[in-house]
Amino acid sequence: LSDDDVPSARLKQIIDKSYGSFRDVRVTPVKPLVDGLHVLELFHGPTFxxxxxxxxxxxxxxxxxxxxxxxxxxxxxxxxxxxxxxxxxxxxxxxxxxxxxxxxxxxxxxxxxxxxxxxxxxxxxxxxxxxxxxxxxxxxxxxxxxxxxxxxxxxxxxxxxxxWARILAQTVYYVHAYLQVTAPAEPGSPPPKVSFSVPTGNFGDILAGWYAKQMGLPIERLIVATNENDILHRFWSAGDYSKSAVTQTLSPSMDIQISSNFERFLFHMGGDSTDDLAKLMHGFEATGKLEPSEALLAACRSQMVSERISDKEVLETIADVHLRHNGYTLDPHSAIGVAAAKRHLSTEVPMVCLACAHWAKFKSAVTSALGAEAMDGKALPEPLASxxxxxxxxxxxxxxxxxxxxxxxxxx
Missing domain, CATH: 3.40.50.1100 (Rossmann fold)
Incomplete structure (x- = not known):
């Protein structure tokens, strides 16, 4: 945003007003997790x-x-x-x-x-x-x-x-997370890299990370972590982007088959050609199936990888992290990011998993993972409880x- 859009002083006021009510002074803090992973807590705002x-x-x-x-x-x-x-x-x-x-x-x-x-x-x-x-x-x-x-x-x-303003605001926490898990490089050395595992439904959150990378953030790997509504994983793994029925899962915010922001990514991967994208998307709308060229598929695979996480794996991940990390509790969507990240561990590059929501928004699923006895001591925070x-x-x-x-x- 330039001063012609919003004067700098007023932009600062808007930012302060927007994040002054967050429950953590860092707004989006990064915390250590199991297996050398980190978790980027994005749930400290008013709706968790x-x-x-x-x-x-x-x-x-x-x-x-x-x-x-x-x-x-x-x-x-x-x-x-x-x-x-x-x-x-x-x-x-x-x-x-x-x-x-x-x-x-x-x-x-x-x-x-x-x-x-x-x-x-x-x-x-x-x-x-x-x-x-x-x-x-x-x-x-x-x-x-x-x-x-x-x-x-x-x-x-x-x-x-x-x-677009949604995506713009979301690029910021990738930079903030990077700064929290890295130290400045020695003079003459390349900057350290970080990888991100992103629970993905409508593709906006991971697209923000990709734009951050295009702006120069040293990102090693971006992981598209899907649930059983796996149209994006099918695209990356098999070139199959075809519509199917939406399946209800333990991660309802990701129960999506058509990812709106994926069009933006395809536009860039296709050389920023509006004509080519229009032809591709018109074909998808007419037939329910995308027909990517080998070049387009290869370009997408050069930028991101994908993983599909089942409900069973979600419950196992919530239970595992809770057991091994002092009762730390993931919500089902965040668990998808963690489960996907575990398949891409590296001792050299930090892996940050995006935690999309507070567990209290999905108490039933978390109870299924941990059992009623473990949940007895977990009170819902206000105002959710009331x-x-x-x-x-x-x-x-x-x-x-x-x-x-x-x-x-x-x-x-």
Missing amino acids: AFKDVALQFLGNLFEYLLEQRPGKKLTVVGATSGDTGSSAIQGLRGKKGVECFIMYPDGRTSPIQEQQMITVLDPNVHNIALGGTFDDCQRVVKELFADSGFRDEYSLAAVNSIN LHTLETRVKRLPNSTGAVQQFIRESV
Whole structure:
């Protein structure tokens, strides 16, 4: 961001406001883990999930930009598989001139994830439980933006990682993590390298790491760590990027088959050709299968590797880390990053695993891993512990872009 976008002094105020409420003064601290691994804790924000890092900043950035445009209003729309929604709501609730509409797949988030959204009763917050999967929610968002008349009439803005500001904010914690696990190189020596294992669904988080590498951060390896919805792993391992049914897993925020930000990565790997990318994606939309060239596949494989982690391995990893590291508790998504990282251990290059959420958001899965007795001494932190006592408000809608458009018209 240049001074023409946001003056430096005001940007500093926005940053301070965005991260002043985080529960750790380091905002995104790195801590040692088992087997020489490190864990980058991204869950110290208001909703206990990594999305807070970007969305607290984005909410305050929206507020600043609206201040520069008196009378301007925004209608923010977003799709969530669990964490983006509550983080966006916390970043936008009560913001003057902003109406916030969040769609989530009805019955496909954890109970706490849903409660974090629907217990926010601010007049400018509108939760939609859509009858479908996250991919359906994401499709509706894209179709809303593709309708130019509707988009312009309601001044639509995005909070998903299709919004570039989301990716921009997430690059920062890769740099911060690097500085926490390395020492300055001796004069004349190359800078030390670090690898990152990233639980991956919509591809935004690992794309931020790739952009950090392109800006000069010395990254050795980026690991695309998927759950059983393994379309990305199938691409890297076998060149197969084809749609299939979404499987419900212990890591619901990654229960995705179509990764929006993957298009951006393919654009760069294909030589930044918009024509080639358009042809590739039109073919995917028509047939449900991507047809990458050997050159494109090789380019992708030169930048990242992938691993697929089953629910069984998730539970085993949570239990193993808890047993061997003084009761440290991973959530299911973070466990996927750790399990994938264990397949790429190195004594020379530090490996940082991104911890995407606090275990308390997925108590049922963690209980399955550790057992009820081990969970007896683990109290849910506030405000999560009290969410079930609060009043709720949600609109249940069919899987229809028209139905969502009508609800927005009635609400704004």
